Amino acid sequence: GKDEQLPEGKAMRQVINFVDGHPQTIEQKVKIILNHFVNKTARTVGGKGRGMVVVRSRIHCVLFQQEMVKQMRAMSLPYSVLVAFSGTVSMQPIGSRQLAIGNMSGVQGGTSGIREVTETILNRENGLPQMVSIADGFKDPRYRILIVSSKFQTGFDEPLLQAMFVDKRLSGVQCVQTLSRLNRTCTGKTETFVLDFVNETEGVVESFQPFYTSTELSGETDPNKLYDLETKIRGFNLFTKYMVDEFCRMFYSERYSDEMLQPPLNQVVAKWKEID
Numbered sequence: 127g128k129d130e131q132l133p134e135g136k137a138m139r140q141v142i143n144f145v146d147g148h149p150q151t152i153e154q155k156v157k158i159i160l161n162h163f164v165n166k167t168a169r170t171v172g173g174k175g176r177g178m179v180v181v182r183s184r185i186h187c188v189l190f191q192q193e194m195v196k197q198m199r200a201m202s203l204p205y206s207v208l209v210a211f212s213g214t215v216s217m218q219p220i221g222s223r224q225l226a227i228g229n230m231s232g233v234q235g236g237t238s239g240i241r242e243v244t245e246t247i248l249n250r251e252n253g254l255p256q257m258v259s260i261a262d263g264f265k266d267p268r269y270r271i272l273i274v275s276s277k278f279q280t281g282f283d284e285p286l287l288q289a290m291f292v293d294k295r296l297s298g299v300q301c302v303q304t305l306s307r308l309n310r311t312c313t314g315k316t317e318t319f320v321l322d323f324v325n326e327t328e329g330v331v332e333s334f335q336p337f338y339t340s341t342e343l344s345g346e347t348d349p350n351k352l353y354d355l356e357t358k359i360r361g362f363n364l365f366t367k368y369m370v371d372e373f374c375r376m377f378y379s380e381r382y383s384d385e386m387l388q389p390p391l392n393q394v395v396a397k398w399k400e401i402d
Contacts, residue, residue: 149193152186155323156193159271159291160201162321167289168205168270172314175288176264179273180304182294184211187275190293191248194271205270209248210260210277217241279304285312289319296325301333313380364397 159179167175181190191209198206218240250256254263263269264284272278275294280303287308296304308318322330373390376382 149189152189152193153197155293156190156197159321160194160197162291162319163271163289164201164203167319170288170315170317171286171312174267174286174314175270176284176286177271177289177291178278178287178307179271179291180279180294180296181273181275184213184215184275186293187211187245187273188215188217188243188248190273191252194273195252205268206252207271207273208252208254208260208263208269209245209273211245211275212277214242214244217243279307282307283310285310285315288315288317289321292320292322293324296333297329298333301325301330302337305330362398362401364394369393 159177163177167177169175179190179194181187187209188211191207194207245260249260249263253268254260258266260272260278261282261284264272265286279300284307287310290305290308292304305320308320369390373387376387376390
């Protein structure tokens with residue numbers, strides 16, 4: 127018979143999916159992630175820095191977790207990795223490896239060598255005590271990296287999270303919410319880091335743009351622009367030098383939480399609304 131040709135877009139997706147899920151691809155990405163984490167991230171936040179790996183699917187959660195556990199053990203690291211995903215992923219043993227094949231309707235664990243795994247099963251097998259949540263386990267020094275696909279991309283506040291390793295297309299609100307997981311302050315945390323395997327800088331900037339009411343400083347490097355803007359802002363008489371000094375004192379003091387910084391900001395917003 128004649129050779130069938132797939133539509134170009136569909137064929138490209140097939141190739142990309144094959145490459146992205148290939149054991150060698152994941153092995154190399156995990157090696158890059160661990161190299162940076164061990165040499166950089168783990169030393170941040172007073173030696174407590176945590177990392178999050180964001181992958182494109184629940185199946186990739188399992189594949190990355192298995193490879194990362196393997197490499198971390200080979201490196202004899204004193205800490206390991208947790209994984210978070212919803213539902214069940216089915217695993218098909220192939221030789222010495224297990225291949226994640228997704229949900230298979232009607233397939234029971236153990237049938238034809240297929241094993242169904244959940245986040246709970248994988249984390250318990252990796253030493254997470256029973257009844258300990260993933261969020262609490264991530265605070266334990268024994269677990270320094272968390273692999274996710276959708277869970278924990280929003281509403282997860284872990285101040286020790288210093289680095290994010292992204293292997294998933296992000297755009298719009300999802301991009302902002304995911305990367306903002308890094309934006310939680312704590313003592314000793316002076317910087318954050320993102321290693322992105324798939325997204326372009328322009329796309330990330332575009333996702334954040336709707337959340338800024340002004341792009342006046344976009345692309346500017348001239349410090350005089352900052353002074354001009356400062357003068358313009360001060361002209362509205364929204365705050366005093368004393369208020370700024372007090373805010374800075376609170377900001378740099380360990381005695382004040384982020385929530386305690388909100389009232390002075392609310393005062394400025396209220397004044398702005400009066401003249402707006």
